[in-house]
Amino acid sequence: MKMRRLAAGLAAAALGATVVTSAASPAFADEVDPDIAGGNTSLTFDANPEPAWRGKPIDLEGKLSVQCAEDYISGFVSVHHADTCKKQERWHRLAWKRIVILFQPDGSGKWEYVDTIRTGRNGYFHTSVPARTSGTWRAVFEGAKWLEPSEGTDWVKVIGHRHH
Numbered sequence: 134m135k136m137r138r139l140a141a142g143l144a145a146a147a148l149g150a151t152v153v154t155s156a157a158s159p160a161f162a163d164e165v166d167p168d169i170a171g172g173n174t175s176l177t178f179d180a181n182p183e184p185a186w187r188g189k190p191i192d193l194e195g196k197l198s199v200q201c202a203e204d205y206i207s208g209f210v211s212v213h214h215a216d217t218c219k220k221q222e223r224w225h226r227l228a229w230k231r232i233v234i235l236f237q238p239d240g241s242g243k244w245e246y247v248d249t250i251r252t253g254r255n256g257y258f259h260t261s262v263p264a265r266t267s268g269t270w271r272a273v274f275e276g277a278k279w280l281e282p283s284e285g286t287d288w289v290k291v292i293g294h295r296h297h
Contacts, residue, residue, distance in 0.1 A: 172279055172280045172281060174197065174198065174199050174200075174227070174281050174282070174283040175197070175200070175283055176195060176283040176284055177285060178195035178270075178271075178284075178285025178287055179195060180193050180270040180289045183289050184289065184290040184291065184292045186291070186292060186293075187265065187291050187292065188263055190261040190263060191261065191264045191270070192259065192260075192261050193260050193272065194257065194259040195232075195258055195272050195285055196226060196252075196256050196257050197230055197256050197258070197283075198224040198227060198256060199224070199225055199227055200223065200224055201223055226252075226257070227252060228254045228256055229251055229254070230251065230252045231249055231274070232249070233246070233272070233273045233274075234248045234249070234250065234260065234262075234272055235247060235271040235272075236269070237269045237271070238268040239267045239268050241268070244271065248260055264289070266291050267288075268288070268289070268291075269288045269289075270286065270288075271285070272285050
């Protein structure tokens with residue numbers, strides 16, 4: 134089912150449709166217990182440098198976290214490396230989760246699939262891509278069992294070649 138959902142998401146991205154689905158959507162029907170609320174996730178995302186030089190690398194990086202709450206982080210739901218929250222901790226970073234990177238060039242209404250990466254053991258993710266044209270970068274966590282989807286976007290202006 135996960136491969137089918139990923140393939141459907143990538144096909145939707147290629148057609149310019151939104152990849153993010155809510156935890157209550159039919160795509161997740163086999164994974165979500167209606168009596169258990171999903172964990173509230175947060176995805177921070179940054180694309181830099183801004184502006185970027187055409188042909189030079191753009192770093193895409195961010196962090197995926199889940200909100201610590203007694204009804205979610207309780208030992209009943211085990212999230213890899215996030216099954217407990219320390220006292221006074223409001224957010225806990227999520228390890229080894231899949232993040233889909235998309236790009237929408239300025240003037241285009243379509244999202245292009247770029248890459249799928251995973252968060253590291255500390256919840257952070259990073260990749261580099263060559264700057265082609267100005268547009269919006271998007272990082273998407275499609276959600277998981279008992280975890281709501283979340284996403285972040287960042288617009289980057291790409292400028293011409295550097296003169297030596």
